[in-house]
Amino acid sequence: MTHEQAKTLIGERFGGAQVEPASVPFTVTVPAAEWRAFASFAKDELGCRFFSFSTAVDWKEQGLEVVAKVDNVDTGLAILMKTKLGPGVSECQSLVPVFRGADWMERECYDMFGIRFDGHPDLRRILLGDDWVGHPLLKSYAVDTPYPPYR
Amino acid sequence: MEIKPPVPIIPAPIWRNIKDLQEWEQLHQKRPEGDKHSSAFEAITEGIHSFPGGFVVTTPADAFLNWARKSSVWPVTFGLACCAIEMMATFASRFDVERLGMVPWASPRHSDLMVVSGTVTIKMAPMLLRIYDQMPDPKWAVSMGSCANSGGPFRHGYHVVKGVDRVIPVDVYVPGCPPPPESLLNGLLLLQDQIAQFRRTGKRAAPNPKVD
Numbered sequence: 001m002t003h004e005q006a007k008t009l010i011g012e013r014f015g016g017a018q019v020e021p022a023s024v025p026f027t028v029t030v031p032a033a034e035w036r037a038f039a040s041f042a043k044d045e046l047g048c049r050f051f052s053f054s055t056a057v058d059w060k061e062q063g064l065e066v067v068a069k070v071d072n073v074d075t076g077l078a079i080l081m082k083t084k085l086g087p088g089v090s091e092c093q094s095l096v097p098v099f100r101g102a103d104w105m106e107r108e109c110y111d112m113f114g115i116r117f118d119g120h121p122d123l124r125r126i127l128l129g130d131d132w133v134g135h136p137l138l139k140s141y142a143v144d145t146p147y148p149p150y151r
Numbered sequence: 152m153e154i155k156p157p158v159p160i161i162p163a164p165i166w167r168n169i170k171d172l173q174e175w176e177q178l179h180q181k182r183p184e185g186d187k188h189s190s191a192f193e194a195i196t197e198g199i200h201s202f203p204g205g206f207v208v209t210t211p212a213d214a215f216l217n218w219a220r221k222s223s224v225w226p227v228t229f230g231l232a233c234c235a236i237e238m239m240a241t242f243a244s245r246f247d248v249e250r251l252g253m254v255p256w257a258s259p260r261h262s263d264l265m266v267v268s269g270t271v272t273i274k275m276a277p278m279l280l281r282i283y284d285q286m287p288d289p290k291w292a293v294s295m296g297s298c299a300n301s302g303g304p305f306r307h308g309y310h311v312v313k314g315v316d317r318v319i320p321v322d323v324y325v326p327g328c329p330p331p332p333e334s335l336l337n338g339l340l341l342l343q344d345q346i347a348q349f350r351r352t353g354k355r356a357a358p359n360p361k362v363d
Binding site for chain 1: 273274276307308309310311312317318
């Protein structure tokens with residue numbers, strides 16, 4: 001599976017996806033509504049069975065962007081999946097029904113960015129304490145937010 | 152010819168020859184003019200010195216107890232971050248704090264000292280306080296490295312306690328990022344100096360030129 005073959009397959013199946021085959025890794029930006037469908041397509045059709053990581057980026061007024069990387073360990077094809085949620089939106093489809101390894105990654109995303117993943121079986125904080133207020137990796141989170149008596 | 156081991160010659164104390172109280176008092180009355188020590192006192196001293204290896208150093212009780220305390224400071228192993236690597240090097244054979252009487256111990260209930268080595272996060276702070284509370288009094292704490300002193304490079308992070316002295320009282324701060332084993336060793340020696348000045352009464356000790 002080369003990048004060109006993958007680009008052709010993606011273009012046939014997902015018309016709204018933007019593909020950048022020249023970039024390393026191979027970057028695909030899909031609409032948020034097709035997030036899980038693209039993940040299962042990448043797993044079944046493109047052979048990307050290894051879920052590498054998932055994270056998010058806060059682009060301030062442009063809203064949040066969710067990023068995930070999946071690998072085809074047989075052919076070396078690596079796909080960086082991206083989706084923009086849009087301004088003010090913090091809901092996203094969960095990838096846990098497709099990749100079981102996305103569980104804790106999405107919990108961390110929820111912990112740090114406040115993104116609520118629909119379809120996640122156990123969405124709660126993973127790194128910070130349960131009594132934490134706010135989501136610290138958002139740009140709107142003040143760095144010196146007090147936490148008495150320690151901060 | 153048979154070789155015998157040397158037999159220690161222990162002189163008999165004088166008071167073995169004293170029959171009764173009158174002789175004892177007589178011994179006191181024979182004290183010469185201008186002499187501060189009676190012969191009885193000399194006899195007692197001689198008796199004490201005649202014990203095998205026996206001699207007495209007179210000292211205030213505080214100084215004796217503090218000597219005992221500072222000679223067996225057992226640090227609880229509490230490694231939090233990269234400073235713990237330097238702490239392990241300090242405890243290992245090259246720098247060898249065991250010659251100072253320090254044994255790294257894995258239980259807070261048998262320890263006197265907590266070396267807080269590394270970044271204290273807000274999530275870790277209650278556990279740190281709990282382990283500190285489990286240590287029996289008297290107890291000391293050494294804050295090792297910039298992170299434990301003030302938050303260090305992570306001071307403006309969202310999850311870092313800005314200095315472990317917001318959680319537990321600290322006796323010695325060791326600067327560095329991370330402090331080399333020599334620095335920590337110097338801090339532990341300063342702590343021993345500080346323990347030597349320890350008072351149970353709660354009065355402030357006189358300023359120590361090495362520490363204060």
